[in-house]
Amino acid sequence: MRTPHYAPLLSLVALCAFEPQAQGYELYNENDGGTVLNAELWAGFGWFGSSENYLGDPQREPGSMRWQEGFAKYGLSGTTDQIAAGSIYGGFSMISTGSWGDGDAGALTAGNERETAVEEAYLGWKSADLIPALGTDGVDFSFGRQIVTVDGFLITDDGFAPGNAFNPIEGVADGRFNRGGAFYLGPRLAFGNTAVLKLGGTQGLHGSLIWLKSDNPGQSKTEVAAATVDYTTPIGSIGSTYVRGLDVEERYVFGDRGERKGMDIYSIRGQGNAGIENADFAFEVARQEKRSGSQRAMFFDAGYTFADVKWQPTVSYRYTRYSEGWDFLFQGGFRKRYQGEVAVNYAGSVTSNMQINDVLLSVMPTDKLTLNAMAFDYHQLSRRGEQDFSAREVDFFLDWMVTDNITLSPLVGFYKPEKWLGNGGNQSGSASTNTYFQLIAWVSF
Template sequence: MRTLSYAPLLSLVALCTFEPQVHAYQLYNEDDGGTVLNADLSAAFGWFGSEKNYIGDPEREPGRMRWQEGFAKYGLNGTTNKINAGSVYGGLSWISTGSFGDGDAGGLTVGDERRTAVEDAYLGWKSGDLIPALGKDGVDFSFGRQLVTVDGFLITDDGFAPGKAFNPIEGVRDGRFNRGGAFYLGPRLAFGNTAVLKLGGLEGLHGSLIWLKSDNPGQSKTEVAAATLDYTTPVGSIGSTYVHGLDVDERYAFGDRLERKGMNVYSIRGQGNAGIENADFAFEVARQEKRSGSQRAMFFEAGYTFADTQWQPTVSYRYSRYSEGYDFLFQGGFRKRYQGEVAANYAGSVTSNMAINDVLLSVKPTDKLTLNAMAFNYHQLSRTHEQDFAAREVDLFLDWMVTDNVTLSPLVGFYKPEKWLGDGGLQSGSASTNTYFQFIVWMTF
């Protein structure tokens, strides 16, 4: 059975698109921020093409695919401190998504998926100055349907969005796992039900207790509990995460998903500049304990920005490694750094049985234009499996903020697998280089 991973490209602009408080139209403001009500609207539409596909169907030759995806998210969020202590905040939003054309190159969508549903529906309370020992807003409790990111390597969001073509249990297109299209854009990030308690703010010693229940069939509707403990200073932070699997819905369980119930995951992580101005370091080492045995994953990342040089070039290197039976949980790539457009989204698994080396080069000709180039090498650790996903990939892309509300993100990628569908790989036609392209318009209001 093919193991799927997901890590759609979410540029800085896209990340802002999904943060309710970042882009909003203020409807009401009482007493200079005492009570605020905002209207949110964000949208995106993308055109995609791949000269080869990764559907695993010999009849779909030579494999050329053309498709489109779009979404619109709209709603309200607000906050008020007109209570006896602290402040109350909340949000309510809907999202409409769709896929068009041939469906994606990985065969998860067929191109006629559509869906409108509630995305965010949450309430929260912050303590303000009520507990001085914990600092400003040292207690932050929220619950409901919302986006929760634990650390980014283990739990980023619930954004995996398969369509009608996805059914790893029976292989029948019955729509059981369909989330309404827009697989690549992946805007359905909120978990179906959550309770989150954050203690200690963002500096010094702080932590959190989290309960998450996914309503995503593609994640087998997994339920987990998690805890984090961090110590943050001006030069960086060090921390740990614990995740315990509580339950899965057996009707949607496939592969090793049933092992998520009772699974324990432990990790140690860190990030910061280590006192070196313009530097950036990060790492995480995770260990999974489940019925079939222990699994491990890790990454290390180092980067530097030449801030005093024209166009402020940034160079970054990352090494990632995932053991053969590692379960990627709700991972989207640490700090949203995707792991290859074709490899991570369409061409197979990059979050199990894989070692990945990647390099990023980024320059900023202007404050509104960023040019990026990334190169990846995927080395499959064990070659005893039926399918081999070893490959190389190069992606060239840019983010151009045309206005304060509109950003254009074109990309071209080149993916070269070692194997193809005819000799143990997944790519259609041959093992020659596939050319992939996309053009996305991001809009925030």
């Protein structure tokens, strides 16, 4: 069985970020915002092409693939402070997803996936000024199906969305891991069941207690508990995360996923400008304790925006390193900053046994147009009989807000692996440069 690979990962710092989200259409507003009900729509459709594929099957033809992905998320959200103390908020949404064409170049979708299901269904309570020592809304408790994100790279969301072609268990091809397509777009972000308690607001000393139960077969329906503590000032924050693996569903266990039960993860992280105007820094150092031993991962990111220069160019550098048996856990989807396009999504696992250097250049000719270029160097730390995913990649992409509700995001990338399927790599046919393109249209109301 070849090493499986995963959806767009590692949402670290929002330097070049574009994250289209539902803005909300106000249906009801009473008492000047005391009670508000919004209708929300977020949708996307993408056209994708790759001149090479990573199917990992010598019997399949090497060469180009073309496919499409789409989704629509639609629902209601609201809040009210017309109660005895604090305010109540909540939301409910459905999501429809699909993939068409050849299926993706990494053999996760077959192009025949379609699914409509509940995405979010959650309720929450905020304390307002009920507990002055904790500040305004110093207690925030929510539960249900919702998106949960922790600063750093351990828990971003539950966005991994394989399809019918994803068969990580030897001899299993029954579609049990199918999540309805739209693998690259990855819009199924909510965890199946959650309980989240946040204390202390967002400034000074604050923290959280979290319980998550994924209903994602591609995540082996992992259940975890987590705790965070942070200290935030105007120039940045420093914090720590602890994650305890509680359980997995054996029917969906593959690779080392069985070790998630009983796994402990500890991390120290930070982000901010360190008092340097227009600068941006972030880091995290994490350690996993599993039955098979200790694993480590870390990243460091530094960027600067030339705010007084025409087009406000941003330059940043990021270094990332994962040890050989690192478990990527819930490192997320299409948000903030990528670890690459072809390498992360299709060409192999870059979230273990890998060292990555990448550089970003971003400029804004107008407030509605952002141009970006990124270069990546992937160096596999150890072969030890595994496939070698060492490679280089360059991506050029832009985000153009055509209207307040429609954004276009075209991209072209060039990926050059050191190895191919015939000599220890994963690219079919040869180790020649793969030309990859995509065009995504985002709609939000």
